[in-house]
Structures are given as structure tokens and as C-alpha cells.
Amino acid sequence: MADLPTHYAIDFGTSNSLLAAANPERVFDPVPLDPEASDPTILRSILCFPDAGGVFVGGEALRQYVEHGAEGRLLRSIKHHLGSRSFRGTIIRGRLVSAEELVGALLRQMRLRADAHFGTEVRRALLGRPVHFDGEDDAFAEGRLRKAAEVAEFEEIHFLPEPVAAARAFGAAAQREELALIGDFGGGTSDFTVLRIGPRALERGDVLAVGGVAIAGDALDASLMRAQVGRHFGAEVQYRAPFGNNVLRMPQGIVQHLCSPAHLSILQRRDIASFLADVRRWSLSEEDRGRMDQLTVLVEDTQGFQLFEAIERAKRTLSARHASEIVFTYPGIEVREPVTRSGFEEASRREVDAILRCLDETVRAAGVEPGDIGVVCCTGGTAKVPRIAAEIRRRLRAARMEQFKGFHSVVEGLAREAREVARAAQAR
Template identity: 40%
Template structure:
């Protein structure tokens, strides 16, 4: 058994792996030969049947090639703090969330071991500052990650906050001590670390504060569904149960799953699916019934993934222009809607407030004002959303903002954390 340590950035949307190997750091290992960037693997699982699984770009390719049969899972990391979500069922076989995450971590481990030509039993794995604002749920999520890492075959694991890892990566760029705020805006969480950085050396006391919230890119994507698009798929459909005069609307539990890219796939689970079929039988108008028929096409023809990919493109378009057209042309699901950036800003007000409340808590916990921060280092795609950028500019000034490599900054810090561990020093207790 080697002394190598893997550094795993297990992300909501994308994952990367580096290593501390033979006394040296390895920045990023090739994981997905089909990806534009082979070091970057989409966090996707595709099961055409319970006995076979595909990952990354191949998951998408096989999903399309096999006529979108089976189950494609994305953003499953976001379920970790949800104590009510135990997993799913594949053809009467139970697939727990821990084993779902473990299956993906095991594949990362196998591909990394192949690249290093050695087996590895230790790993540094990134974690959000907070999986949940609830302390119990946050602890539950970390416990699940520990179980998943054991499932994947790791004997020892150290979990390092992702914004702290990004801070380590940024340290390479400074030549004197600075107080730095790291803002890591990913798919599932927005995380902040205030740290005293210097070119060499590290002491745990240098970490002044860490905070965050479980809202980021996926939460912003879901706004397009919840505010406009979901009515095309029965979220507002009305129905009347037999022998009742009460007019009901599609239950909130169904529409909430419909709105979120990580949750919508679970509308296909038997009890929920059968309930929606019963609602369809009891709809009041033809329009209500048609909307639910469209939902069945979305689910049965496996159009969830491409539909949400189109939503994500709409979000990116609105980061560069004042308005755009959402246009989805699959037969039976034809949907065209105009969106304005001003609408997006309005819909995102609560999400933006909660993200920056986490930043304010971080500053308060460190006993610092915004003008005492020397540099602000931003990572993650959501950091590029204009209203996020503007809020940061208003607080810190444009001259103090710096944007790091979108995907590799957290990994760089995790690799450095693995090197600390390999030399006998742990970054966190």
C-alpha cells in the first residue's frame, strides 16, 4: 500500500481529483477522457439498469444512446442534509444516498489509482462550509459523507472546508501577509472563509472565520421553474376528487420537486407517480390535464436533464444581456418564454439575501469590517452572476476583487492539504 493521499473536490455539478504522491503534489489527474477538460468529471450517474452504471460525459452519451431509458442522477450531493431523503429504488432494488455518493467516489478512486498506478486508502475530501443552516442536518450530511467514503474503500478521510482549500490555493499568489476573504460559489452552496494568509507556513489560528449557506447555482436555476416554467407541467393544475366539491391545486410537495434539478427525477418514484396519475384523472379543465400530460412526457421521455441544461443556459445568457428567450422544442414539450434580467434579479432577492447574510456572519465572527479585508478571491460559476458581482463590488470595491480558476482553485488547496497531512500536519481536527 502506498503513502499516497487523494485530494477530492466532490462537487454538486463537477468533480476533480489531485494527489500527494511520492512526496510531490499532483495538481489534477485525468478522470474523463471524453470531457473537453479530462481532469473535470461531471457529477452524474446513469443507470440503464440496476447492474450497470456510467459516469461523467459517458453517462450523458449512454443516456442518449439508450433512448433515455433508466435513471440519470444529477446534483445528488444536495440531498445530503435532508434526513427525509433516504435514497431511491431501481427496479425494486434500494439505492441509498450514501451508496449513490459512494459509487461515484469509488469510480473517482479507481480512475485516480489507475493514473497514479497505485492503490490509495487515504483521502482529503472537500466539504461546504455548511451543508445546511441547521446544525443537526449539517452534521448528518457530514456523517453520510463519511459513510460514503468508507463505502468507496477509504480507510482514513479528512474533510476540509472548500473555501479554506481555495484560500490555500490563492496563497501562492501573494508575497506578504494579507487578510483574504474567499468566496466559493458553486452549484449547491455559497461558502466564505476569512483567513490570514502569508507566502509560507500555516497555523490553524490563521483561519479567522468560516461560514456559508446551502444556496448557489442550482437554487438560481430553480427560480425559472418556480416563477414561470412549472405551470407548463401541472404545478398549477386544479382537480376535484370524486364525491368532493373542493377544488384542489397540485400539492406543494410535487411542485417543489418539479422546480429543482436534483429533486425532479424523484417524481418518477412509484407512489408519487401514481398520485400524479390520479390527479390527472380528476383535473377540472383540458388545460389542467394537458399540463400534467406534458409532465409525463418530461418524465417518461427522459427530458429532465436537457430541460434543466436549457434553463442553465438561460441563466448564463441573462448574465451577459438584458433579456433572452427560453426555447425548448422537444415534441409535446414545446415551450417558449421570454425572460428579463430584471425579473431574474427580483426572483433571486431572497437567495441573494441569504447568501450575503452568510458573508455578514463570517465577517462578524472574525471581528472584521469589510474595509479591513485586503483581498476578495472568488471561485465558482455563480460568482459571475451580475447581481452577485455588484453586491461584492459595493461592499469591497472592484480593485479588491479577484476571480480564480473556475474549477481548479478548490482542488489546488485540497492537494496542498493532502501534502500537509502527508508530512504529518492536519489542516483541520
């Protein structure tokens, strides 16, 4: 029936997830997945597993976490784990839950809510995927994402690179023939597409190059954590082991987990928690012991999500102002850390340089000169980071700059592709 979808188009993101739909005749608007969100079509990619049972997503996950007195597990940025072979899963209610099960739990809730919205059951899905997942092996990560979709009870699963989907959405509104660069900046990856656009249907041959790097908003948050906030939680602690003479510092592996919104929960592991308790006892100063106490509260009370929310708020402020403050208070934790735009730019220089190198490499791979590109269109909050925005303008001086409206560009492009998939299936 023309008024019911046959395929779902899913933009599963590190920070936010959206779902639209299609059938062979039409494309459906993004579905309201989260009634508690200011924009119900945007579901935050958050999972809550209360100790009492059940699983909750999006705004409801945050509410349930608070209502259950912060008991249970609150997880964010789960997309990061798909490409990591070393991440076998996390313990929830005494059971090891795999990355596929975590992502599948979110995708299943999205499917059920969309089914209820349309009054039908849809088991075919087109999922967006980054050009390069965060991790060692893209094929391995895509395989995990496919398994997660199967956990969500999808039976036919297709993939499309997210920047190509964004390009489809942008190309649909093109008024003249020209070269375009699309930048898709998410929470976990920054992706680029160089393509020919015009007042016609976008064809596969119009896409000249696609590139991506597993560095984006979360990595920029981590740079602030590493440079200025981590010390409040023992990242710079000095200690001396019993019968040892050397003054030691917190191991870098621990600091890396501390500075990652996706991997902070690893510090809950029994062996790591035992080591951190030893470091607290062996610390050389009362100040360091106090900072280790803050780390203990942060880990045991699973306050990492809220801490990184505070860091992200300050980062967003720095896009419009030259100074801000990271403020996070909780019983046993007090952080008030002034931050400046110049300090943030220095802290994130390595990450931003990697994003810009990827942009340059994608343009080169397209076989065009930077001056040939007529329009640049970016989506995602990281595109507003002043240094990134300024460097894109400097590199592509001849191009006019446009901004996608909201977070819907990728899912709208996925829905257009899903319609083509549905047409092909109908023709078979």
C-alpha cells in the same frame, strides 16, 4: 516513492468533481478523469444506471443514457441528498439504492481512474466538504459522506472545509500581507472564508472565520423553474376532486420536488404518480390537462436533467445579457419561455439575499470591518450572477476583486493539505 501519491485530494461537488494527489514530498496536478470532457480534469457529478446494467459517470453517463434510448436512471446533484434524513434512497433496477451508495459509486470511479493514471493503488483520501450541507444535520451528512468514501474502498478518510481549501490555494500566491475574503460558489452551497494572507505558508490561525449556506447555483436554477417554467408542467394547475366543491391547486410539496434538480425524480414514486394521474383527470381546463401530460412525459422519460440543463444555459446567458430564452423540446414537451435579467433577479431575490446575509455574517464573525478587507477572490459560476457580483463590490468597496482561474482552486488547496496529512502520517 516520490513519484507516486499516497493520498488523494477529492473535491466532490454538486455539479462537478475533481481529484488531485499528494505524498509527503510533493503535490500532483489534477487527474484527467473524463476523456470526454472539454477539460478532462473536470468530471461532471452525473451517474447513469442503464436498465441493462453497469454504472457510468460524467460524460460517459450522458452518452450511455442516450445510447440506451433514455432507459434507466440518470442522476445529478446527488450531493444534495447527503444531509436529508428523509432521503433513504432511490429505486434502481428494483432495488433501493442509498445516498451513500450513489455517492460511493461516483467516488469509486474517481479512485479507479486515478489509480490507473498513476499506476498504483491509493486508499487514503482528503475530501472537501461544505461549511453547511444542504439538509438538517451537518454531522449526519458528513457521516454519510464518510460512509460513501468507505463504499468507494477508501480506508483512511479526512475532511477539510472547501472554503478553507480554496483559501489555501489563493494564499499560496499572495504577494503581501492583507485580509482576504474567499467566496466559493458551487452548485449546492455558497461558502466564505475571511483570512490573513501573505508571502508565507498559511497557518490555521490565519483563518478568522468560515461561513456557508446551502444555497447556490442549483437553487438559482430552481427559482427560474418555480417562477416561469414550472407552469408548463402543471405547477399552477387547477382541479376539483370528485364530489368536492373547492377548486384546488397543485400541492406545494409536489411543486418543490418539481423545482429541484435533485428531487424531481421523487415524482416517479408510485403514490405520487397515481396522484398526478388523478390531478390530470380532475383538471378544469384542456390547457391544464396538456400541461399535466407534459409533466408525465418529463417524469416517465426522466427528462429532468435535460430540462434543468436548458434552464442553466439561459441563466448563464443572463450574466452577460439582459434577456434570454429557455428552450426545451422533446416528444410530448414544448417549452419556449422568454426570461429577463430583471425577472430572474426578482425570482431569485430570496436565495440571493440569503447568500449575501451569509457573507455579512462571516465578515462579522471574523471581527473585522468590511473596509479592512483588501482583496476578494471568488470561484464558481454563481459569483458571476450580476446582482451577487454587484452586491459584493458594494459591500467591500475598498477591496480589489480577483477571480480564481477555472474550477481547480478547491482541489489544489485540498492537495496542499493532503501533503501535510501525508507528512504527519510519515512522522508518526
